[in-house]
Amino acid sequence: MNSEKRKKPLRLILFGLCLMALAALTMTIVGRGGDSVTFRVVDAATGLPLTNANAQSYGRWTQLPVEKVRVAKLSPWRTTELEGAEGQFKVAGLPRRSSSSLVRINFYCPGYKPAMFTIVDGGFNLYCLGSGTTRFGRTNLITVALESEDKPLPLKL
Numbered sequence: 001m002n003s004e005k006r007k008k009p010l011r012l013i014l015f016g017l018c019l020m021a022l023a024a025l026t027m028t029i030v031g032r033g034g035d036s037v038t039f040r041v042v043d044a045a046t047g048l049p050l051t052n053a054n055a056q057s058y059g060r061w062t063q064l065p066v067e068k069v070r071v072a073k074l075s076p077w078r079t080t081e082l083e084g085a086e087g088q089f090k091v092a093g094l095p096r097r098s099s100s101s102l103v104r105i106n107f108y109c110p111g112y113k114p115a116m117f118t119i120v121d122g123g124f125n126l127y128c129l130g131s132g133t134t135r136f137g138r139t140n141l142i143t144v145a146l147e148s149e150d151k152p153l154p155l156k157l
Helices: 002-031
Strands: 035-043 054-060 077-081 088-094 104-108 115-120 123-128 132-137 141-146
Touching (some): 035 104
Antiparallel strands (some): 104 115, 123 132
8 A cells, every 4th residue: 555655656757757848849839830931122124133133021939928128128029130042041940820920021121122021821922122022821932022113103093
């Protein structure tokens, strides 16, 4: 009987450790999500890559309400310059839902109108100044066609 009393706490401890390991594994698998998307920035008129294009992502780095702490320079928002080559930018870990982090990516190039990429439920939106918004379903390659600043903006009446 004494041996049974000692085994019960040991079983509870082992059961608790197994539950914690299972929870950690689940959090790793579920938290890993996100999409990888490659953006090709091109001239809208010619389709040639804009090799001097730049991209910048902006969004929340945490879901915690750190703005309520009221500590100077502590903000939930982060701006990051994206590394790119030959007009291509690869971004990993984009959330699958629009409300996850409010991520947006801005594309700009000297002499061209800027564009902004946002995440919406079920896909992506790409807003190019002067040509409006294009909606994409889930995809891993998006061509961002920037219009020259020389082209006048269309008038909507």
